[in-house]
Amino acid sequence: MEEFNDNIFKYFSNLIEKETGIQYDETNKFLLFSRLQNLIKFLNFPDILSLWNDIQRNGLNQSAKLLILDTATNNETSFFRDPKVFDFFKSHFVPKIMEKSEKIRIWCAATSTGQEPYTLAMIMAELKAKGINKSYELLGTDISERVLKQASSGIFSQLEIQRGLSANLMIKYFEQIITETSSLPSYKAKPELSTFMTFKQLNLLHDWPNIGTFDIIFCRNVLIYQSVENKKNIIARFAKLLNPRGYLILGGAESLLQLSNDFDFETYGNICVHRLK
Ligand SMILES: C[S@@+](CC[C@H](N)C(=O)[O-])C[C@H]1O[C@@H](n2cnc3c(N)ncnc32)[C@H](O)[C@@H]1O
The missing domain is CATH 1.10.155 (Chemotaxis Receptor Methyltransferase Cher; domain 1)
Structure with a gap:
């Protein structure tokens, strides 16, 4: 040292x-x-x-x-990370907030290896099975090409698949495969999950390509590492890309306090979500 x-x-x-x-x-x-x-x-x-x-x-x-x-960069992520966030998405956001919408557009900004968008896709599939059949598009972005390559492949190691995912969901939505790089089996997401998902390289600090507008943006566990100026700038740009009354979901240790006046705070269970004013 x-x-x-x-x-x-x-x-x-x-x-x-x-x-x-x-x-x-x-x-x-x-x-x-x-x-x-x-x-x-x-x-x-x-x-x-x-x-x-x-x-x-x-x-x-x-x-x-x-x-x-x-x-x-820290690429830490897992399926259903902070489960309450996904309860909000499953029980409130999709069936209630988006009840009348034709299509839901979701952005996972700083998606890492993709566990977050695959979790959301599993929820959409589970809701569909219960009769809540919504069309949706999921965009996952990250600064790192390496993590995006894995996210796009939809392949997760034994260790990754075991983190946060129930055996039931694993069997339903992933197939076991053998890869050249490991003696242990890996798990590949079934097409049902990946069909509506795309991944793109995007640095939150740089200009963003035209990616459209969103009903909900997940940007969890990345702003925490940024300066106040960068946080303000990124959040202001999220506000511009959200559809009216859209949601911004941050990590459990992140908040918008003193960073933006564009959002209302709503509590759901014991989590706080941010909704465009
Ligand atoms: C800790 S992971 C969070 C993954 C996921 N959102 C979650 O909460 O489980 C942070 C991710 O942010 C990405 N990242 C860091 N700086 C970034 C930047 N300037 N633009 C886009 N992504 C960035 C890293 O590559 C990493 O994959």
Whole structure:
């Protein structure tokens, strides 16, 4: 850790903040250092100082840059993460709020490996089986091409599938497959889930392509890493892309307090959801 001096730390933390908005400061310096260790091995450098010297001599190429940014982001996710949010979606949002709508447009911004949109698609399929048959479109976006590749494949490891998903839903909506990369079986989402889902690379800090408007936007567990300015900017742009009285769903530790006046707060069970005024 000694070799991770102020210059080197500042170089990496500035690069990461500029490109992703994620802030590393003195308090999480060690976290960044440990995250960079795998990358250093992968790039065949003995230590961080050698990587740093190489960057000084030769500059940073695009693929190394993407790897650094990918290393610095936290991709933690799971099926039905924060189940109350999905209770709201299943019992209130779809059957009541969207009762009269022809089609529901849903955006999972910062979707990581896709467990969140696949959870929503399973809920839509379960509702359909109960006679609430709504057409919908689900867009999943993330800054990282790597996680999007997995999300688009709809393939989850044994460990991933076991996190948050009941055996019943797993059997119903996933088929067991064997991949070349693991001796354990993996699980692939059935077409019923993926048919209405698309994934796109999108950096929340950059200009967004034309992705249409949405009835509900999930942006969970990503704004927490952003500066206040970035949060305000992203939330203002979400407000513009929401249909009238649309919902914005943030992570359990995130709130809009002092960030936006565009939303009403509504409580559902013990969660707070944000609704466009
Ligand atoms: C902790 S995961 C959250 C996944 C999911 N929303 C959930 O709550 O389970 C955060 C995701 O945000 C993505 N991310 C980080 N910075 C981003 C940015 N500037 N634009 C888009 N996605 C970003 C990361 O790649 C990562 O996949």
